[in-house]
Amino acid sequence: MDTFISDGWSTILLLIFGVAFILFVISRFLPRKAIFLIALIFSFICVAIVLISVEVVNSWDDLRFSFMTIAAFLGIWIGALIGIFTKKR
Numbered sequence: 001m002d003t004f005i006s007d008g009w010s011t012i013l014l015l016i017f018g019v020a021f022i023l024f025v026i027s028r029f030l031p032r033k034a035i036f037l038i039a040l041i042f043s044f045i046c047v048a049i050v051l052i053s054v055e056v057v058n059s060w061d062d063l064r065f066s067f068m069t070i071a072a073f074l075g076i077w078i079g080a081l082i083g084i085f086t087k088k089r
Contacts, residue, residue, distance in 0.1 A: 012071040019075030020082070027083025039080040046073040 027035045049069045057063055 012067060015068060015071045016075040016078065019072050020079035023076055023079030024083040027080060027087060032084050032087070035080050035084055039076050042076045043073060046070070046076070 023035070023039065026038070030038075046069045050066045053063065053066045053069070057066075
């Protein structure tokens with residue numbers, strides 16, 4: 001268990017669940033089109049950050065920032081989809 005926490009996986013999982021929870025809560029108050037638009041905009045931002053960080057870093061040594069951004073990307077879509085599909089019409 002100690003290696004799991006020290007390897008950084010707990011941070012990535014916390015980021016996924018945290019972003020998913022935030023988008024789930026937001027989706028309860030906004031219409032579906034707005035949630036898709038928000039998720040799409042944040043997704044483009046995440047993709048841009050990953051591309052920029054790959055160009056700047058140029059190695060696998062310090063790509064933690066990219067992995068964190070990919071985790072946020074997953075959390076965005078997980079939270080948005082769960083919020084949309086569980087929302088009452």
